[in-house]
Amino acid sequence: MIGEGILKGLAETARNFFGSYVNKDRLTTVQFPEERLPQIEATRDFPFLVYDGTDWQQGLRCVSCQICEKECPPKCIYIEKSKDKKPDATGKPQSYPTTFNIDISVCMSCQICVEVCPFDAIKMDVAFELSTDDRFGGLLLNREQLAKSNEYYNKIHPTEAAAVDAAFAEERAKAEAKARQAAEAKAAAAAQTLTPGAGETTRVQ
């Protein structure tokens, strides 16, 4: 019969129309600002800089190697290297960035900067409500705005952050062991030049 399909379709849409007023389960819309879905763990949007401890300036992991700056496809990272050095996450003296800017109006969230960073210093953030009425200054994030604590990183990406922390701990332990070994070797060498009895006392120390 001609028009049968049309009638069926009309019945279906009418059912949807009235059903959506009766049955809330039909409506799949999440009314955003009031309702939110939990973010999945792999959520990412823009990069941020991780720091250890409480002082962001002291704890910044970034050593200003500028690899990310070179690798970033749209070139939205700008780094200025410091002249002096400070100890990094594993205790080695390293440079640090005096300027570290990311223009998130240009960033395309590709995560390449994160992949190439050898120091686990830059990671992807999950904050997405970044709208501002100043589209130039407001979206150019500087070092201070980018710095976020390791605790925050652990909160947003627990699995990933735990792996990073474990790797750091291992490296730190290795560095300590190495330092101890070096100290022992040094002590042993010193003992050899002295009398055998004096060697004992250095070991006690």
Added chain:
Amino acid sequence: MPEIIDQIFVLSKHWLLGYVPAGLQPVFSALLSVVPVLIAFPLLFAITTVLERKGLGRMQNRYGPNRTGPFGILQPMADGIKSLTKEDIIPRTADHLVHLLAPLLLVTASFLVYAVLPIGRNMVIANLNAGVLFFFAVGSMVELAVFMAGWSSRSKYSLLGAMRAIAQMISYEMPLVLASVVVIMAAGSLSTVAIVNMQASYTGIWPHWYVFTPWGLTGFVIFLIAATAESNRCPFDLPEGESEIIAGYYIEYSGFKFALFFLGEYLGMFATSAMAITLFLGGWAAPFSFLTWIPSYVWFFTKLLTLILVFIWIRGTLPRLRMDQLMNFAWKFMLPLSLINIFGAGVWHYMPAGLLRWLVVTLLVVVSCISLSRGLRRGKWFHVRTYRFAA
């Protein structure tokens, strides 16, 4: 008392005219008739846009706009402010004058047809004795505006959209006019006021609407389908086809000119719906004799809103047709059927009143409808499309 409420607009117009010097009275009379229409229908447009978006949303199990004002009813204001403050971009290679004139002509033409639509008892701007003819003649100016828009934009998409629009509008104008011919035959007049007056009487409680006759019902359905196509609405929205040619003939319009196109389109839809009401659904006449105490304009707008809701419902249901299906449907189904319907109306006129003529005309229409659709299917004009994919 009901009479006074029914005639309140007419009476207040006469009362206001009493304060105007005699020489200026014709001008003021025209103004007082035209301005309310110019206010009422754009207002209806605003209400319709929000109703449409909410209704479509609900049909797709969404909420629709619900942020601006309570339940989103202030959405049209937000849309209006947005389109007013937007940049008006004109393509560099466009024909600037025609590009500017097209939306103006569209809106003008859409407004002009309201001159002959009786909104209530004694409420018509101009009671022309060829009102129906005027309606269709002015209504076809819309095609000109659409082609101006498509041509002047100098864009492939606009031109394609305009071509489709012209082909579609000309094809569907035919069944649209032929469907209304049956009413003109029955009423014996081209005046919209006379046509409504013919329908505004009752047998018992039942009205004499033309839709309650076999030829009237067929004519109404054909008219409604053709009106959908005339106003470029889904499922006949090929000229706009968002998924194929983006927005068709008004792709190069932005800001308020775009809003004017939108307005013109909806005004056209209201006008054809109002014409369908005037011709088939008794215009401002109440559906039952015991409901005549409700003012005539209330009935008119109730019927109009109902038809608009039907249009929205159809839009929420049907997918878009293909161009060849569209053309075949117009020329090979609607046109013959409307011609047969005219013949049926003639038979009805010359047969004595009674059950027999009901039977004869109904049979004529139903049989021809079924055989036409069968023939079309057999002739592969309506067929289920099969797809072949590369292996």
